[in-house]
Amino acid sequence: MLRLRLPTLATRVTQNRLFSSSGVKHAQPPVLDHTVRRYLNSIEAVTEPSKFQETVKRVEAFKETLGSTLQERLIKKDAFIKSKVVLGRDLTSRSSLCVKSNWWFQLDDHPNHPKTLISKPPPKDVISSFQIERAAGLILNALNFKDTVQSDPYENLFGAARIPLKSVDSVVKHDSKHIVVITRDQFYKLNVIDNIGNKPTLKELQRLLFAIGANSLETDIQPNVGALTSTNRDEWAENYTKLASASPENQSNLDAIASALFVVCLDDHSTIANINHSHHQFIHNNNGRNRWFDKPLQIILASSGRTGLNVEVSSVDISAYTRFAEYLTNNEPAIDKTTASKETGDKTTTTPQILFPEPTKLTWTLTPELETAISTSLKRVETMAATNAESVLFHSDIYGSRYMQQVARSDPSAFMKLALAVTWRRLHKSTTGTASTSLSTESPNKFVTGFDGTKETWAFAESFDDDDVLYDDKRGQFRAAEENLLLGSGSVTLGENGEVVEVDPRQVDLEMESHISALIAAAESSAEKEELEGIFGGSEWAGVVGRKVGLDTVNIGSSIPSSSSGAGSGSFYAGFSQSWANGYGIAYSIGVDDVKLSISNKKGGKTSSYRFADTLKRTLADMMILFPKRSEVWGYDWKEKFARKRKEEYYLKTMRKLSDDYLAQKDSLAKKYASQMKK
Numbered sequence: 223m224l225r226l227r228l229p230t231l232a233t234r235v236t237q238n239r240l241f242s243s244s245g246v247k248h249a250q251p252p253v254l255d256h257t258v259r260r261y262l263n264s265i266e267a268v269t270e271p272s273k274f275q276e277t278v279k280r281v282e283a284f285k286e287t288l289g290s291t292l293q294e295r296l297i298k299k300d301a302f303i304k305s306k307v308v309l310g311r312d313l314t315s316r317s318s319l320c321v322k323s324n325w326w327f328q329l330d331d332h333p334n335h336p337k338t339l340i341s342k343p344p345p346k347d348v349i350s351s352f353q354i355e356r357a358a359g360l361i362l363n364a365l366n367f368k369d370t371v372q373s374d375p376y377e378n379l380f381g382a383a384r385i386p387l388k389s390v391d392s393v394v395k396h397d398s399k400h401i402v403v404i405t406r407d408q409f410y411k412l413n414v415i416d417n418i419g420n421k422p423t424l425k426e427l428q429r430l431l432f433a434i435g436a437n438s439l440e441t442d443i444q445p446n447v448g449a450l451t452s453t454n455r456d457e458w459a460e461n462y463t464k465l466a467s468a469s470p471e472n473q474s475n476l477d478a479i480a481s482a483l484f485v486v487c488l489d490d491h492s493t494i495a496n497i498n499h500s501h502h503q504f505i506h507n508n509n510g511r512n513r514w515f516d517k518p519l520q521i522i523l524a525s526s527g528r529t530g531l532n533v534e535v536s537s538v539d540i541s542a543y544t545r546f547a548e549y550l551t552n553n554e555p556a557i558d559k560t561t562a563s564k565e566t567g568d569k570t571t572t573t574p575q576i577l578f579p580e581p582t583k584l585t586w587t588l589t590p591e592l593e594t595a596i597s598t599s600l601k602r603v604e605t606m607a608a609t610n611a612e613s614v615l616f617h618s619d620i621y622g623s624r625y626m627q628q629v630a631r632s633d634p635s636a637f638m639k640l641a642l643a644v645t646w647r648r649l650h651k652s653t654t655g656t657a658s659t660s661l662s663t664e665s666p667n668k669f670v671t672g673f674d675g676t677k678e679t680w681a682f683a684e685s686f687d688d689d690d691v692l693y694d695d696k697r698g699q700f701r702a703a704e705e706n707l708l709l710g711s712g713s714v715t716l717g718e719n720g721e722v723v724e725v726d727p728r729q730v731d732l733e734m735e736s737h738i739s740a741l742i743a744a745a746e747s748s749a750e751k752e753e754l755e756g757i758f759g760g761s762e763w764a765g766v767v768g769r770k771v772g773l774d775t776v777n778i779g780s781s782i783p784s785s786s787s788g789a790g791s792g793s794f795y796a797g798f799s800q801s802w803a804n805g806y807g808i809a810y811s812i813g814v815d816d817v818k819l820s821i822s823n824k825k826g827g828k829t830s831s832y833r834f835a836d837t838l839k840r841t842l843a844d845m846m847i848l849f850p851k852r853s854e855v856w857g858y859d860w861k862e863k864f865a866r867k868r869k870e871e872y873y874l875k876t877m878r879k880l881s882d883d884y885l886a887q888k889d890s891l892a893k894k895y896a897s898q899m900k901k
Contacts, residue, residue, distance in 0.1 A: 254293045257737045258285050263706065266677040280757045288753055292741045299744075313384070313391040313536050319515040320452035321506050321606050321799050325540060327531040327547050328501040328615070330793040332356055332554055335527055343492035343526035349405060349435040352527045357486060358427035359556030360521055360529065361401065364484060365414060365421050366559075367549045375539035379546065383480035384516045384534050386459035393537040396481035403431065404512050405488040406438045407446035409584040411478050422578050423558050434581050435488065445588050449599040452510040461595050469587035478584065484519040487512050492524040497615045501795060501820075504530030505613065510603030519546075544778050544796065551793035557883065611799040612823050614831040619816040620842055624864075626812070628856070630849045632700075634812045635777050636707040640682060640700065641845060642773055642808065645838045647683040650828070654772025654805070678703040686844075697848050772805045779811020779818070795820050803827030806834060815864065817842075 258281050266274055317323060331340065336352060344350045368380050381396045399415035412430055415421055422430070450461050466473045479485070489512055493500045504522050507513060513520060513532065520532040533543050588596075623634040630637060639658060646654060656679075682699040685691040738758060745751045779792050792811040797820030800807030804827045810819040819838075823829040852860055 251293065251296045251740060252737050254285060254289055254737075258282075258289070260709070261738065263676045263678075277757070284753070284757055288750060289741065292744045292750075295744045296740055313393070314389065316455045318452055318454055318606070319384075319534055320510055320513070320603055321610055323535070323799075324505075324515055325533050325535050325543065325796060325798050326501065326504045327533070327543065327794050327796045328497065328504055329529045329531070329547060329551050332527060332529075334555060339526050340495045340528065343495075343524070346491045347406075348525055349488055349490055350525045350527065353488060353523050353525055354428055354431045354435065356527050356529065356554075357431055357488060357521075357523050358424050359554060360523075360550055361414065361427055361486060362421065362424060362556045362558075363550050363553045364519075364521065364546075366553070367546055368483070371542075375542040376546075378518055378537040379542050380483045380519070381481060382518050382537060383482075384518070384536055385480065386455050386462045386516070388456055388459050391455060391459075391536070394480055398481045398483055400478070400482055401484055401486060402479050402482040402514070403434050403486045403488065403581065404448065404514065405434060406443075406490055407448065407512055408438045408441075408444055409448075409475065409479065410434045410437070410581040411482070411584060412581040413579050414483070416576065416578070420576055421559075423575060424556060426576070426578060430578060430581055431488070437581070437583060441583060444584070444586050445593065446511060446596055446600070447586055447588075447592075448512065448514045449510050449596050449603070450592075451513070451515040452506075452603045453595075453599050457595075461592060464589065464592060465586075468589055468592070472586055475584040475586065479514055479517070482517070484521060485514050485517045487520055487522040489522065489524050492526040492528065495526075497795070498613075500524070500528055501530065501613065501615060501797075502607070503528075504532055505611070505799070506603055506607045508604065508607050509600055510607075511600070519543075540776070540778065540796075544792075547794045547796070548792065555883075609825055612825050612831045613797060613799070614821045614835045615795050616819040616821060616835045616838065617816065618839060618842055621846075622813045622815040622817055624814045625852065629852055630845075632704055633708060636704045638777070638810060638812060638817065639707055639775065640679065640703055641838065641841050642775060643679050643683040644686050644845070645834060645841045646773055646806075647680070648687065648841065649834060649837050650772075653680045653683075656773040656775070657771045658773075658775045658777070676703070676706045678706040693848065700848060771802065773808065774800060774802075774805055775808045775810065777811070778809050779813070792818060797822055800824055800829075804829055806831065815868075 262274075262278060262281060265277065269277065315323065332352075339350070339352055371379075378393060378395055381398045383394055385392045385394055399417075400411050400413045403410045403412050412434070414427075447465065450458055450465070453461070462476070466476055489503065489507065493503045493508075502508065503524055507522075513522075515532065516534060518534050518538045522530050522532060531543065531547060533540075535543075621629075626632050626634040626637045635658075639656075643656070646652075678699070682696070682703040685696055685699055742751075742754050742758070745754055776798075778796055792813065795809075795818055797809045798807050800822045803824045805823065806829055807822040808819055810817060819835075821831040821834055821838075823831045823834075856863070
């Protein structure tokens, strides 16, 4: 029998997405009747009718008896915890971070990216000049981003690390001034902030990175200790202790990596240009080489200059990473710090021309046992990369939030959830448990979560392809399902007369699962615990909590600052690996006129990300039949009108960028041309 796991301060909801950390705050619990209604609604579509009716009777009785007692106990003892929500695993998980836990990002290509470098990357074992130039700019942008954010949820983004320990890991945080650069599996400590807070110029960063590339070819090859971070956490904890005790220098090296602001990985190879393959380099690099998976932030550059992130999410909210990724790309090409003259307003470069210390190569002492462990780790990652996860990137410009809101008159996130449900139904001919997480519009650094496998959702998904159902009825089912999704997500609730009203922003993250977990924790006697397990442990909803969700979705685009022209779905793809054999892990962002998704599944099951993407493409087009034609809402010239607006926004951004670049280099250009005129 499936059982509901008893809650802790690190309660996991889904395999890759959500847990509540120990940064807690007490709050008033949600209304019990609201929670049990949502609970019943969430299990009906995935529970056999006879079992569901039995559960309804138990829940109704529970609400009037034990449930009321536990609710009063929560209120009296102020025991309901309003938790800080983050997307990631908790520190008790023993699974490998590589593939199974860490999130990944693939950033848009550089604005000045040489096209031939993508289609024809350098040969293997080469660090390219453009790769180093872009790396220098990304490092500078990362340091500038750090200066703009200091508090939660960015606290552990810089200078932190996950440390492997038996049973439960720890997170350490440092106030440091260096980064670590990895190339050809060689580790280098590089100071990027001096004692008075100065940062290197772009040219100085390029010089230092070129020095690292040259040194990695000229000096003795050190063992690939980073591969050890890709293993099971208990195994890595044991090897971590052995590695640290092998020599004092090893311990110093481990401390240098843990305290680094972040890690930059300069790969000496590139995958093929197709994005369905290139993003794998940022997930696992096919073999786990040239990585340190315990760092919250790894900036990875292929030799082609294509760039991504690999992020450890146990201590940093994924919302922090989405904003960081957007900042990196929106500020490319990077420029040195400038200041405006009070008299003229002209901008001049003010970054001091300081020579920073040469990078320090980290050298290791290994025992034969550790050398064997490294070799074994690399083989495991190769096997895991080849057999564990399938991942596909999907982009559609058929429509975006503008159409969903103005033509379909729908909430974009709810619209996408229904499109995904129809896609599942078309592909697998069944219903499934679903869970979703979205950026909160009320609080841009928080997420709201809910279980969306409601009877209304699946009724719409089933009827959509039924020719015997009238379009008016399908539209009615769409509206009913949308309303229920909004209610379930916590973004809206019902008023006294049944009308939809907004929830107080303070109540956004009081989701059903947290409330049920709190009620379970409030049980005192064995009889109370047994009754709770009989209700919640015996239903299919426990399977959802137990991570068996067919559609595990994260909306990472609701509150992301606009990219490029302000209309895009973000300047990156992001994703996580689905661990349940019969489900999909989907991260999506909705732009004004497009949508982006990453879709992953575990190989060997009944799912296929490629087939899901193909079916979703057809579903998005087919759903337009439910709504008015775009010309009826926007006019017959809507294509030209929107294209003209996008072009104007692009030109405005380009001119602004050219102006900023000119002002930043105005003095140096004036001196250059003045000297030429004298000649």
